[in-house]
Amino acid sequence: MRSILGLGRKTEPASTRDVVKRKFECFMRILSENHLALRVISELQEKATGDYLFEQGYLRLNVDTLSASVRTMIQRLGELSETRYPELTDIHRRLDQQVQGELAQRKKIPADDLTIPLAEICAERTESVGGKNAHLGEMRNRIGLPVPDGFAISACAYQRFVGDTPLAGQIDEYLTGLDINDLAATAEISNEIRRLIGEQPLPEGLEREVAESCETLQRRAGCVSLAVRSSAVGEGTESSFAGQYATVLNVPCSRVLDTYREIVASKFAPRALFYFINRGFRQEEVAMSVCCVAMVPSKASGVLCTVDPIDPDSGNLIISSRWGLGRGTAEGSLPTDFFRVAKADKRILESKVIPQESMLTMPVGEEGVRVAPVPAAFREEPSLAPAQIAALVDYALRLEQHYGAPQDVEWVVDQEGQIVLMQTRTLALTRDQEDLAARPPLPGYRLLLERGERAAAGVGHGRVFPVERDEDLGRFPNGAVLVARRTSPKFVAVMNKARAIVTDEGRAAGHMATLAREFRVPAIVNAGNATQVLAAGSEVTVDATHQRVYEGRVEPLLRRPRARPGIFRETPAFAILQKVLPAIVPLALIDPDDASFRPDACRSFHDLTRFCHQTAMQEMYRLAEEAARHMDQACRVKAGGIPLEVYVLDLGGGIEAEPTARTIDPEALTSLPMRAFWTGLTSIAWAKPRPTPGGFLSVVAHTVADPELQQRLEEKSLAILSREYMNFSLRLGYHISTVEGLCTAAVEDSYLRFYFHGGAASAERRLRRARLVEKIVEQNGFLVQRQGETVEAILTHCDRGMLEEKAEMLGRLTVYTKQLDMAMFNDSIVEVFAEEFLKGQYARPA
Structure with missing residues (x-):
């Protein structure tokens, strides 16, 4: 015991106060890291529903954070307990190796032609041409919608240009340790990388293939200039990368290769660096394909959302439009006309037309774009006619049906007044925005409780069963609503019976909340006085999504259809998440009084977190007794x-x-x-x-x-x-x-x-x-x-x-x-x- 307190040593023994203070600091650090670890576990578990869009970089960043946090907890527990639990380090190392092995699998860019006609592109070729090109090809070749003709410069070309050359190593050196919050340093490194790209030789054969593709496009479509846009692998699919990379309009064929360099270099612009580094990407994971399509000298342009982001359940879509080319419309930097349309019968429910003085145009005989005045006859007229709105709505609904998810569509109106689609991508409506949107309480139903935190979304109905002690769980009836003062991971024993859980205390990042999400049991925590206002045996409906409890059975909530679940389950990032979750989320160590609550029973990062936190509290207690x-x-x-x-x-x-x-x-x-x-x-x-x-x-x-x-x-x-x-x-x-x-x-x-x-x-x-x-x-x-x-x-x-x-x-x-x-x-x-x-x-x- 004297060694525990640092007493009785022959050379400069540590004082009792110093030793206890150091151990107390270890204890507080364990509590801090426990918060962080549980928050990460909670986030990853939410992503496992398939209702959230995320990318591999996000996954890697969070898993690394979790592993480092649990490692710190183990180290501090070792200091607190005089290394009484050495096996924890080995368990952590094994789990870390397991998840890192899954995360280390690099995205492979398939071998392909350097340029690929749009007529040969569909969704299956996304890894070769990026999301933007793949969606254009899918719209043209599978759905039969009007899109401009063109070709892609493939991701394989990028690999030969940058990825498989010494330049990639130089870029890695510049980006290693870059503090993206240091704007000056980021801008300096960005400029240097883009300078190197400007000096890098193009891959052999690219110049010839681009020239041939341009010639074919001119012959087939009669175009004299192109719109050259980024189509990075991952852009418009798992991650939007919206507005991060360059788009150059009205590019003559003679300038396509120079513009290609510009688009590739835009991957390393300061704002793009901030995006993909902050999201945890490695630069080699974002191969830059480029989209080259015939330039459409558009009369009007805009964006359509097949679901109203403000009111997703309204059954309406919304359209923003403006005279001229579409760059300012897509970026949201210019005022636009606004139309709200009923999807069921295509009725225009709302129309707001704003006077427009200027528009973006293609100057005749010149490259690039210019700002020009809107013709006087059009300035106060809607930029879309009713027939064009009807056609656009028809195209959008076909897109939504094809992709099985809400769509964000960019479009233009050509000089003949016809709609041409320029891009579609999944509308960024996560469950937080869609199912979890703020709603007023339902009228006509008595509200018993309206407070707390959502631990697991959903609606449940049943009779209140108070749980005051562990023995009550043995009597928990099937279909009841569990109400308790505090959360407990022991509630897992009845989660297959519970229709909902409401507790006075607790947090959404706690152990019980994690289990509730895993079992899909609607749960509200930190509700304050649930045990006082929810009487035993009373019939209630728990709307955990909006942190409300109603008296009786609220039929409108119980029959409300849930948005299509798991719309992002097909992404590569989701597949990797499913592989690493078994080493992260499951919680076997529930009851600290059980004989199985020991280090060698830890099977996940969650178990390690639980053991370290609980044991740290016991160690502080033991230390105080000895001191x-x-x-x-x-x-x-x-x-x-x-x-x-x-x-x-x-x-x-x-x-x-x-x-x-x-x-x-x-x-x-x-x-x-x-x-x-x-x-x-x-x-x-x-x-x-x-x-x-x-x-x-x-x-x-x-x-x-x-x-x-x-x-x-x-x-x-x-x-x-x-x-x-x-x-x-x-x-x-x-x-x-x-x-x-x-x-x-x-x-x-x-x-x-x-x-x-x-x-x-x-x-x-x-x-x-x-x-x-x-x-x-x-x-x-x-x-x-x-x-x-x-x-x-x-x-x-x-x-x-x-x-x-x-x-x-x-x-x-x-x-x-x-x-x-x-x-x-x-x-x-x-x-x-x-x-x-x-x-x-x-x-x-x-």
Whole structure:
């Protein structure tokens, strides 16, 4: 034990305070990393529904963050416990290797022609030509919609131009360690990379193939210029990359190769670097294909969304349009006409036409684009005619049906007034925007609760079944709504029966919330007073999506169709996520009191997180008990009329006194939980209990017979303190009490723990007092376990007000129960004393 505290060493032994302070810092770091790890697990689990668009870079970034966080927790637990759990490091290494092996699989660019006609492109060729080209080919060749003719410069060409050359290594060197928040450094590196691309020789054969493709396009389509646009692999599919790369309009065939360099270089423009580095991509994963299509000298242009992002359930689509070319419309940088159209019958429900003074045009005989005045006859006219709107809606609905998801469509109107589609991509409507959009409460139904956090979205209906202790789970009926004060991973035992879960406390990143999402059980946490307003047996409908609970059965919510689930399940990133999730999310370590709660039972990062967090709390508790036997650097508190010899060991911020002070006044205590506990400790008189028949004699006899009890009389009380932490080991005559509290801004970290053991009366009387303590702390909201005369209780997820209130209560309880075992002469007295204390009547009844 002396080695644990750093005492008794031959050379410069660490002080008790220094060792305990270092271990406390380890403990706080574990709590911090636990938050981060659970948040990442929660996010990955949401992505596993298939309702969210994400990319491999996002996945890699989050898995790396999780692994590093869990590794830190294991390291800090090792310092806290003197490396008592070495197997955790091996388990973490194995899990990390498993997930990194899946993530390390690089995207392969297929061998293909350097240029590919649009007539030969469909969705299957996405990895060769990128999303934009693939969608154009799909619209033309599979759906039969009007798109401009053209060709793609393939990703294979990019690989031969950059990816498989020494330039790729130079780019990696520039990007390694780049701080994208340093705008000046990012711009400098961007300029240098783009300069290198400008000097890089084009791959052999590209010039010839581009010239041939341009000649064929001129002959077939009669075009004299092209629109040259980025079509990076991944663009418009898993990741939008919207507006990140260059588009150059009205490019003559003689300038296509120079423009190609410009488009490739735009991959490394400052804003593009910020996008793909911030999203966790490696540069080699974003191969730049380029889209070359016949330039359409458009009269008007715009964007159509097949679902209204503001009101996804309205059954309407929306159109934005403007005179001239479409660059400003797509970017959203210019004002536009607006049309709202009913998808069912194509009726125009709303039309807003704005006066337009200027538009983007193609100058005759010149390359590039110019701003020109809108002809006077068109300035206050709608940029789309009703017939054009009808045609556009028809095309959009065919696209939505083909892709099976809402679409974001770019289009133009050519000089003959015909619609030409330029691009389509999945509309960025995640479940947060679609199913989870804010809605007012349903009229005509009584609202019982409207607060809390969504832990798992959905709607559930059933009768309320309160769960106050673990034993209640054994009686949980099928189809009920579980209502509890706090969350617990033990609820997993009834998640196959529960229609919904509502708790007063908890957070959406906690263990139970993770399990609720896994079992698809609608859950609201941190609802505040659910246990007070939701009566046992009452019929309720829980709308966890919007954090509401209604009285009775709310049929409109229960029959509301859910948006098409899992629309992103076919993406490569989702496939990789499914492979790594088994090493991340499953939680086997649920009950810390179970024999299986041990290091070698950890099978996932979630298990490691749970074990480290729970064990760290136990280690702090153990450390405080050991440190209480060493008073070498503690200072004594002038306790006044309290019959206690109290010492404090300050870890920083726990007291306000000179470093050399050996005694302090109670007013010098600045630890938040300690001040509250001390208030309770001094708020009532320390009166001795009235003598009861046989009580004193039984104490004397028991003490003489047990030398350990005699030793306890000589022990002092020690409090380990910081501004937000207290671990107070009290030695009150013959019994031991320990009160531990952590009060932080993070409610999910804050807790109070109480331990009570011992006494000097007969076993029967000590047992009665333990039952009294159990009853009182349980009525105050603590989770309690009692074995014989030992009581352990914990209160979690406390805000500062609650923690201070309950710590003060524990102080009063300490005074109230001192030597009370001698008065516990029959079972009925337990109820009497408990009732008086809970009423605030602290003078002991006769």
